[in-house]
Amino acid sequence: xxxxxxxxxxxxxxxxxxxxxxxxxxxxxxxxxxxxxxxxxxxxxxxxxxxxxxxxxxxxxxxxxxxxxxxxxxxxxxxxxxxxxxxxxxxxxxxxxxxxxxxxxxxxxxxxxxxxxxxxxxxxxxxxxxxxxxxxxxxxxxxxxxxxxxxxxxxxxxxxxxxxxxxxxxxxxxxxxxxxxxxxxxxxxxxxxxxxxxxxxxxxxxxxxxxx
Amino acid sequence: xxxxxxxxxxxxxxxxxxxxxxxxxxxxxxxxxxxxxxxxxxxxxxxxxxxxxxxxxxxxxxxxxxxxxxxxxxxxxxxxxxxxxxxxxxxxxxxxxxxxxxxxxxxxxxxxxxxxxxxxxxxxxxxxxxxxxxxxxxxxxxxxxxxxxxxxxxxxxxxxxxxxxxxxxxxxxxxxxxxxxxxxxxxxxxxxxxxxxxxxxxxxxxxxxxxxxxxxxxxxxxxxxxxxxxxxxxxxxxxxxxxxxxxxxxxxxxxxxxxxxxxxxxxxxxxxxxxxxxxxxxxxxxxxxxxxxxxxxxx
Ligand code: SF4
Ligand code: SF4
Numbered sequence: 001x002x003x004x005x006x007x008x009x010x011x012x013x014x015x016x017x018x019x020x021x022x023x024x025x026x027x028x029x030x031x032x033x034x035x036x037x038x039x040x041x042x043x044x045x046x047x048x049x050x051x052x053x054x055x056x057x058x059x060x061x062x063x064x065x066x067x068x069x070x071x072x073x074x075x076x077x078x079x080x081x082x083x084x085x086x087x088x089x090x091x092x093x094x095x096x097x098x099x100x101x102x103x104x105x106x107x108x109x110x111x112x113x114x115x116x117x118x119x120x121x122x123x124x125x126x127x128x129x130x131x132x133x134x135x136x137x138x139x140x141x142x143x144x145x146x147x148x149x150x151x152x153x154x155x156x157x158x159x160x161x162x163x164x165x166x167x168x169x170x171x172x173x174x175x176x177x178x179x180x181x182x183x184x185x186x187x188x189x190x191x192x193x194x195x196x197x198x199x200x201x202x203x204x205x206x207x208x209x210x211x212x
Numbered sequence: 213x214x215x216x217x218x219x220x221x222x223x224x225x226x227x228x229x230x231x232x233x234x235x236x237x238x239x240x241x242x243x244x245x246x247x248x249x250x251x252x253x254x255x256x257x258x259x260x261x262x263x264x265x266x267x268x269x270x271x272x273x274x275x276x277x278x279x280x281x282x283x284x285x286x287x288x289x290x291x292x293x294x295x296x297x298x299x300x301x302x303x304x305x306x307x308x309x310x311x312x313x314x315x316x317x318x319x320x321x322x323x324x325x326x327x328x329x330x331x332x333x334x335x336x337x338x339x340x341x342x343x344x345x346x347x348x349x350x351x352x353x354x355x356x357x358x359x360x361x362x363x364x365x366x367x368x369x370x371x372x373x374x375x376x377x378x379x380x381x382x383x384x385x386x387x388x389x390x391x392x393x394x395x396x397x398x399x400x401x402x403x404x405x406x407x408x409x410x411x412x413x414x415x416x417x418x419x420x421x422x423x424x425x426x427x428x429x430x431x432x433x434x435x436x437x438x439x440x441x442x443x444x445x446x447x448x449x450x451x452x453x454x455x456x457x458x459x460x461x462x463x464x465x466x467x468x469x470x471x472x473x474x475x476x477x478x479x480x481x482x483x484x485x486x487x488x489x490x491x492x493x494x495x496x497x498x499x500x501x502x503x504x505x506x507x508x509x510x511x
Contacts, residue, residue, distance in 0.1 A: 070307065071308055098370055102510030188509045192224045
């Protein structure tokens with residue numbers, strides 16, 4: 001079994017339901033996120049478009065975070081999920097330096113690394129991840145990539161040629177796919193992220209592990 | 213390429229969460245800097261004791277003491293940077309051997325064992341022969357202890373700027389630079405002119421090579437990857453430009469000029485200034501290189 005995710009960006013409407021469901025389900029502390037939805041506006045008025053990209057851990061097959069972790073706190077479980085053992089983590093932040101997707105944060109309460117686990121605890125009880133359940137348009141598709149009859153496998157089959165992963169050049173082999181993505185949505189260097197108050201909120205950086 | 217995309221699409225992030233700031237900051241700079249001195253002094257002590265055994269016997273004690281102090285500084289800063297520092301022992305009891313952090317911890321532990329044993333044989337047993345024998349093993353172990361940080365940086369897949377083999381060469385050069393500078397400060401006028409000239413040359417060549425490598429990275433790095441290009445923008449007119457050039461001047465250019473002048477005039481009084489300059493500049497240079505890739509948004 002190899003669990004994977006796919007987000008159809010053509011369906012996503014940026015409601016942030018998944019983001020909130022994840023926060024609640026996993027008790028993700030303030031100022032940290034396992035899953036977030038980023039808005040990028042493209043074009044010049046009146047030819048403008050708003051894009052929405054849910055971003056979470058990719059559960060890479062060749063995960064640099066697992067490789068660099070000195071104590072195997074980050075490890076694979078048999079269904080392919082990259083999980084974390086917070087009791088073992090020493091908080092060296094090596095994984096934060098290694099993950100090319102910025103998917104890991106230091107939990108300010110436990111001072112250990114944390115990230116999306118594809119809701120491994122729910123999956124173990126045969127439930128879908130919280131974000132999948134919350135999505136009103138079924139833009140999040142979750143399932144077994146090894147099973148050709150699973151929804152995710154069929155979706156990938158149907159959309160061949162329009163399925164992307166983030167930073168494929170890093171060789172991490174992500175198990176998280178997008179349909180309808182492009183440079184602007186998937187490459188963080190292809191959009192301007194200026195610090196300060198923007199259209200909706202204050203775009204900023206916060207000290208690592210320092211906010212409760 | 214991303215530049216052109218932004219220009220063409222006018223893509224702007226309009227809603228996003230706050231992203232984490234710098235993860236490895238000045239504590240890790242201290243770690244790298246102290247380690248360069250701790251291993252560098254062992255390399256230089258070995259060289260001098262082999263080449264000038266008659267004149268350099270007095271360096272045995274200060275060399276090992278300095279190495280012990282700075283390697284422990286390195287360990288101290290390594291541990292205090294952990295968010296769960298009292299779990300440090302997990303590295304030894306739940307080791308994950310694909311991690312260079314684990315490898316480095318084991319190697320550093322071995323190196324500490326050797327230098328402490330050297331100090332024991334020299335100070336308590338007064339056995340210089342044993343010290344010299346152990347010094348050879350110390351040198352062998354000092355190489356991977358110096359290099360493992362480069363391995364760790366290479367494992368930091370998210371930071372394209374730090375990839376092998378450039379960082380390994382820079383780590384060795386930093387150790388030679390720091391080792392020769394520290395030895396010049398320790399030995400001072402007790403060294404003959406010939407030895408001073410040797411140390412000056414090691415200092416000068418390390419500085420020159422390191423400077424050339426940084427310049428090459430500055431020019432050719434952007435051709436390697438878009439992320440490197442974006443990272444280097446921070447030192448090409450960006451917020452770390454001043455600090456970057458300050459580091460290059462103080463760590464490499466000033467020592468190079470002073471070394472040349474000393475050798476030309478056959479007068480070595482300027483070498484101490486060169487040594488201090490190299491040590492201060494090394495910290496600044498390492499810090500800039502550590503921080504700039506962390507300023508890039510990864511997602
Ligand atoms: S996305 Fe990052 S945190 Fe997730 S498995 Fe890949 S490297 Fe690890
Ligand atoms: S912070 Fe924790 S999970 Fe991350 S590499 Fe260090 S020990 Fe492993």
